Amino acid sequence: GESVGLHLPTLSVQEGDNSIINCAYSNSASDYFIWYKQESGKGPQFIIDIRSNMDKRQGQRVTVLLNKTVKHLSLQIAATQPGDSAVYFCAEKRYNQGGKLIFGQGTELSVKP
């Protein structure tokens, strides 16, 4: 079935360290991927996206890496801060299914002071 999976349900890091959140996707035809951050009681918030014709994209303190060979996506957060504590979802867009986003189960990031 269709799925975008996450390797780890929880991740705990020390403030100031770098965080890496991983995601596997199943459809090699997917051509657009997005990372979302969801804080408690709020809706998902767009962090960064990447198209399938790219391997890497950088934002402010965040980098997304795409490995199409093994269908793997990762989100790197530099100098993790307490405000980064949230659940992170990867999402995959498949144009042959009406453009809907398919979300993974989420990884909860906990930042220790």
Place this chain on the structure above:
Amino acid sequence: DSGVTQTPKHLITATGQRVTLRCSPRSGDLSVYWYQQSLDQGLQFLIQYYNGEERAKGNILERFSAQQFPDLHSELNLSSLELGDSALYFCASSPRDNAFYGYTFGSGTRLTVV
């Protein structure tokens, strides 16, 4: 404020009842998407509308229905409610579908069925 408005924020109702959740998309966005998020679950796609027309359907129960109106706001109707329908319901919008746009999410409606 994301620009996507969902009302009400909280809803408590009894089993067997019917409720309507409302969503106003971000200004200029033509596509509206509904997602359900249960406790400890990810975001499950329910249904998508684009400029008033149904565009894609996910795992939406027959007891649930939705529509998008000419002013582009959307409503999700949930009927014959069961305890298992308790969840967060999110609406998201995007300028178009089948394009490289992320979705902008609202803050959700928390539905509790008792």
